[in-house]
Amino acid sequence: MRTVQRTLVLTLPIALGLGAAHRADAQTPNIRIAGRIQTQFAAYTGDSSANWNPHAQANSSFEVRRLRLQAEVRIGENITMLLQPNFEMASLRMRDAYLRVVLAHNASGGLGLTMGQEKKPFNRYELTASINLPSIERGLRLPGLGSQIVAQNNLLEDNGYVAHDIGASVDVYGAGNRVQLKAGMYNGSGESSRDVNNAKTFAARLTGTLLRDNEQRPILRAGVAVISRDRGIATSPTSTAFTPDSSARTSAFGIDAEWGDFRPGLHVIADFASGTALQAAPGLNQCPTGTAPVPCRLDGSPRNFGNLRPNAPASAFATFLTFQAVAAWRAQFEDPEGTRLIKIVEPALRFDYTDPNTSTGSNQAVLITPVLNVYFSQTTLVRAGVDLYTYHDAAGASRSLRALRISWQSGF
Numbered sequence: 560m561r562t563v564q565r566t567l568v569l570t571l572p573i574a575l576g577l578g579a580a581h582r583a584d585a586q587t588p589n590i591r592i593a594g595r596i597q598t599q600f601a602a603y604t605g606d607s608s609a610n611w612n613p614h615a616q617a618n619s620s621f622e623v624r625r626l627r628l629q630a631e632v633r634i635g636e637n638i639t640m641l642l643q644p645n646f647e648m649a650s651l652r653m654r655d656a657y658l659r660v661v662l663a664h665n666a667s668g669g670l671g672l673t674m675g676q677e678k679k680p681f682n683r684y685e686l687t688a689s690i691n692l693p694s695i696e697r698g699l700r701l702p703g704l705g706s707q708i709v710a711q712n713n714l715l716e717d718n719g720y721v722a723h724d725i726g727a728s729v730d731v732y733g734a735g736n737r738v739q740l741k742a743g744m745y746n747g748s749g750e751s752s753r754d755v756n757n758a759k760t761f762a763a764r765l766t767g768t769l770l771r772d773n774e775q776r777p778i779l780r781a782g783v784a785v786i787s788r789d790r791g792i793a794t795s796p797t798s799t800a801f802t803p804d805s806s807a808r809t810s811a812f813g814i815d816a817e818w819g820d821f822r823p824g825l826h827v828i829a830d831f832a833s834g835t836a837l838q839a840a841p842g843l844n845q846c847p848t849g850t851a852p853v854p855c856r857l858d859g860s861p862r863n864f865g866n867l868r869p870n871a872p873a874s875a876f877a878t879f880l881t882f883q884a885v886a887a888w889r890a891q892f893e894d895p896e897g898t899r900l901i902k903i904v905e906p907a908l909r910f911d912y913t914d915p916n917t918s919t920g921s922n923q924a925v926l927i928t929p930v931l932n933v934y935f936s937q938t939t940l941v942r943a944g945v946d947l948y949t950y951h952d953a954a955g956a957s958r959s960l961r962a963l964r965i966s967w968q969s970g971f
Contacts, residue, residue, distance in 0.1 A: 589633040595690050595938070595970030597625040603701060605960030610952045616703045623647055624966065625689060627654065637661040653751050654723060668733030673743075676725045676750065680741040680764035681784045683815035684828050684883065685712060685721040691821055693887040693907035694928050695942050695966050704960070707839055709913050709924035709950055711830065711881040718836050718865045719788045720811050723750040724760065737768040747789045749862035758789035758806035777820060784813040790837075791866040793857050796848040801859070807867050809835035809876065823891045829884040836879040836915055837865050844875045877916035885909045887932070903934035907944075921955035924948065938970040 602619035605611060626647055632640040643655040657675025664670075678686060684697055698712030708714075715721040728743030740763070746752065747760030766782035787810045791801035811834025819826035837856055838844045845852035846868045855871040858864050867875075887907035892899060911926035930944030946962040 586635050591631045591633075593629045593631070593971060595625065595627055595968060596623070597690075597966055597968035598622070599624040599695075599964060599966045601700070601965075602963045603960065605948075606958040608952050608956075608958055610707050610958065611701070611704050611960060625968075629655075637664070667735060668731070668738075671730045671732075672727070673730070674727040676723055677728070679721060679724050679745060679760070679762045679786065680728070680743060681762055681786050681811070682712075682715060682721050682813055682830050682832065683782060683817060684830050684885065685715070687828065690938070690968060690970050693826070693905065693932060693942075694885050694909040694930055695944050695964050696946075699926055699946055699948055699962070701946075701948070701960055701962060707950075709915050709922070710911050710926045710948070711832065711883040711913050714836060714879060714881060714913055714915060715811070715832060716864070717839075718809070718811075719747060719749060719760070719790070720786050720832075720834070722862075724748070725752070726759070738766070740765050748791075748859065749864060752859065752861060752863045755791040755801040755859055755863065755866070756789065756803050756806050758808070760786065760788045762786040776822075777817075779816070779818055781816045782814070784815070786811050786834075788865075791857075791859065791863070792871075793866070793868045796846060796853060796868050796870070799857065799859075801866065807871065809837075811835065821889070823889050825886070825888055827884060827886045829882075831882045833878065833880045835876050837867075838875055838877050838916060846871055846875070877918065879913070879915050880917050881911070881913040883909065883911040900935060901933055902936060903932075903940075905932040905934070906930070907932060921951050924950035936969075940968060942966040942968070 598621070600621050604618065605613065607613055624647065625645065627643055627645045629641070629643040637660055639659045641655045641657055645652045645654050653676065655677055657673050657677045659671055659673040662670045662672055698716070699708050699710045701708060712721070724745035724747065726743055726745030728741055730739060730741040732739045742763040745760045745762065746754035747758070748754050762784070764782055764784035766780060768777045768780050770779040772778055787808055789806040789808050792805045792807060794800050794802050811832055813830060813832040815830045817828050844855045846855040847870055853868065855868050855875040857866045857868050859866055885907060887905050889903055889905045891903045892901065894902060907930040909926070909928040912923065914923045916922050927947045928944050930942055932940055932942045934940040943965045946964065948960045950958055952958050
């Protein structure tokens with residue numbers, strides 16, 4: 560009996576210690592560091608007009624388009640923290656910065672809560688990681704054209720419907736992770752920006768996997784999304800301060816689909832969106848001041864786009880419609896010895912049709928982007944493409960612009 564007692568006295572502290580060590584190991588942060596760099600050369604040509612003057616800015620340039628480091632921290636099985644600063648052309652920006660906690664989980668699904676800065680759940684191509692974009696850019700980047708660009712991603716970001724924002728979201732997933740619903744409430748002021756009023760932006764997106772292959776990889780996925788965005792209103796027509804207790808609210812909805820994935824074969828990402836946009840045309844976006852009218856649009860800082868001056872007329876807003884599809888074909892070569900220089904060749908084509916005001920004519924724009932992507936590894940590649948952009952100027956005349964882009968990028 561005494562031997563048994565002595566054994567218990569000796570083994571009980573060891574067992575408790577091992578149990579405590581196991582619990583401590585389970586809560587030890589698991590940190591994964593990743594990063595990527597994208598350098599780009601671009602050259603621009605096109606029609607000279609009041610909208611775009613080829614002699615007003617440099618028409619070719621090298622730039623560090625993206626330079627990002629990412630820290631993904633996992634604590635146990637239910638806690639994830641993501642930090643992603645971006646260093647680009649002497650600018651430091653915070654991109655993803657959030658904490659997600661899994662509140663419930665079982666074999667069929669679960670529930671998670673996220674708080675911090677993340678992308679609003681709208682538009683499939685916007686939510687695709689930038690390192691994977693077959694078209695190099697999500698929208699169109701042309702110096703000197705600014706808010707006059709009429710393309711899907713430009714219009715949606717210009718109106719605050721996509722891109723990063725600060726807030727909180729709940730995600731519910733089920734049916735073996737084949738169905739996901741994400742709903743969030745955000746400042747509505749954009750990336751790294753405090754709210755300028757007491758109203759909030761609300762967004763939700765439902766997605767589902769409709770087809771899988773024999774290895775249970777997704778073949779066809781689809782989604783629907785809605786967003787209600789609040790716009791701050793200035794305290795006076797000439798003020799840049801906002802009234803805390805007022806806002807103008809606009810909304811948009813989207814339908815998206817994706818065939819295939821980033822693997823050999825056909826891959827298509829398509830997005831349709833419609834809703835209310837703040838018009839960029841100066842003649843349709845004027846607010847009274849008592850003297851000369853001023854543009855109704857008022858942008859905050861640093862990226863609080865599309866706010867308003869008081870007494871904005873109904874003509875300042877319009878119903879928009881936009882469709883974009885990006886198709887790519889990935890050919891991956893066999894390389895059993897790992898010595899082949901070119902691993903993957905992927906031609907791609909993007910088609911974007913955007914009408915910023917469906918009630919009037921001569922304002923639609925079309926963006927076509929053929930691209931050739933060449934991979935030297937899964938994450939090291941060169942992309943070369945041409946943006947062919949046709950739009951209408953303020954007088955309704957058809958104009959065209961072109962941008963040649965060559966992008967080198969690598970990640971780890």
